[in-house]
Amino acid sequence: MKLQGRIAVVTGAGSGIGRAIALRLAGEGARVVVAEIDEATGEATAALIRDEGGEAHAIPTDVSRSESVADLFARLDELDMPPDVLVNNAGNASPPVPVHEMTDVMWDAKLRVHLDGTFYNTREALRRMLPRGRGVIVNITSVAALRGLPGGAAYTAAKGGIASFTKAVALEVAAAGVRVVAVAPGWIDTPILDNIPEASRAEIVGKIPLGRLGTPEEVAAVVAFLASDDAGYLTGQVISPNGGLYL
Ligand SMILES: NC(=O)c1ccc[n+]([C@@H]2O[C@H](COP(=O)([O-])OP(=O)(O)OC[C@H]3O[C@@H](n4cnc5c(N)ncnc54)[C@H](O)[C@@H]3O)[C@@H](O)[C@H]2O)c1
DSSP: OTTTTOEEEEETTTSHHHHHHHHHHHHTTOEEEEEOSSHHHHHHHHHHHHHTTOOEEEOOOOTTOHHHHHHHHHHHHHTTOOOSEEEEOOOOOOOOOOGGGOOHHHHHHHHIIIIIHHHHHHHHHHHHHGGGTOEEEEEEOOHHHHHOOTTOHHHHHHHHHHHHHHHHHHHHHGGGTEEEEEEOOOSBOSGGGTTSOHHHHHHHHHTOTTSSOBOHHHHHHHHHHHHSGGGTTOOSOEEOOOTTSOO
């Protein structure tokens, strides 16, 4: 067990990739905090971890709101659970919109959940990691940040921002013993893809060299590695499990 006793906060862990990450980190011995906007799914993930003999706390959180993230970390302080690992995973997708038709609200909403949320959580986590001289932050970006996603300019900009933010913060805190890395998944089979019509899914899969969508568990395995001491010499990088879609 690579993360025995470590405290891991996973945002958006009520579904898909975040849920798989929470389960995997718990399987590696971590004490998991599920920070999810949807109270019911967050509690369900925590219950699943507890059923399997692990420790999990579900704390309802909206990562796009600074006060909500501050409340999350204040609660962790009360529980005497300073984070060793933070996974900034919470996110969402929207139907494609060309830039010239995008409203301010659409643009803001995408940046707030992905980019602002990553900043708020990272700031709070670092305030607790830096004094202890250890910690790992894993930011979930996307292959969209590396190759672009037509119709998803706001999502792509937010994810590109996360990749760049990762590098800046990694350099800022490296000497203090904290690592910051990013994971850029390709197309992963989760509910976020539910709105994609079957024909488009087939077209997407047709372009993936490995010939299939990835699984949330395959992303979780990369995150578990990066969060562990096995990745002790890795910081500031963007690792992309994408089936060969982008090299
Ligand atoms: N599935 C893919 O193909 C894919 C590819 C690349 C990157 N990603 C990224 O992976 C992450 C997880 O996506 P997924 O595919 O598991 O989607 P998902 O919809 O299955 O899960 C996302 C979770 O985030 C939660 N969430 C949304 N807004 C939130 C907020 N403001 N505060 C807290 N929680 C919030 C949702 O309730 C949900 O439980 C996202 O950041 C997404 O952009 C996904």
